[in-house]
Amino acid sequence: xxxxxxxxxxxxxxxxxxxxxxxxxxxxxxxxxxxxxxxxxxxxxxxxxxxxxxxxxxxxxxxxxxxxxxxxxxxxxxxxxxxxxxxxxxxxxxxxxxxxxxxxxxxxxxxxxxxxxxxxxxxxxxxxxxxxxxxxxxxxxxxxxxxxxxxxxxxxxxxxxxxxxxxxxxxxxxxxxxxxxxxxxxxxxx
Numbered sequence: 001x002x003x004x005x006x007x008x009x010x011x012x013x014x015x016x017x018x019x020x021x022x023x024x025x026x027x028x029x030x031x032x033x034x035x036x037x038x039x040x041x042x043x044x045x046x047x048x049x050x051x052x053x054x055x056x057x058x059x060x061x062x063x064x065x066x067x068x069x070x071x072x073x074x075x076x077x078x079x080x081x082x083x084x085x086x087x088x089x090x091x092x093x094x095x096x097x098x099x100x101x102x103x104x105x106x107x108x109x110x111x112x113x114x115x116x117x118x119x120x121x122x123x124x125x126x127x128x129x130x131x132x133x134x135x136x137x138x139x140x141x142x143x144x145x146x147x148x149x150x151x152x153x154x155x156x157x158x159x160x161x162x163x164x165x166x167x168x169x170x171x172x173x174x175x176x177x178x179x180x181x182x183x184x185x186x187x188x189x190x
Contacts, residue, residue: 041189042105043083043154052076054165061176064131064169067119073136073166078109078185081158088189090151094144099151105189108148109161111135113183115145118170125181130174131167133181138162148188 054076063071083105090106091098099106116122121142122132135143143149143163152161
């Protein structure tokens, strides 16, 4: 009799395990990959600034007839939040001048991209020839690829810093078609 009770209990237990397992496999399952990093910086860069798409639209070849001709620039912004009151000083790589503030953090931004072979100060584009992209800061100063830009100070709280990207004719023969470029940037606080 004990053997029969054990079999019945074992059967009930097996049925319960199968029932619980069936609930686990019904529907869809997913996985969250959560990443991040911890930094000690005087400001935070908004998530929307990390990955941006800048649509230059349809650039007319008639605007780029001779080397140096430029089409309409398009602005892009980096948005900062939670800027803390802190002393900041940063040295310009171009002039060697030290800029400082007792209340605002200093920042410089370096942009990295392959340079155009005919005009090394321009970002190389893929898909067409005869055109590169000039990147400038809000004051019209040319960005030197791979070098820190001129220092800026970030006011307390939230603020936005602006740069421009502008299609520029190079000496290579001009072709038409879709084009693209990828530019990385690095923030440097000091």
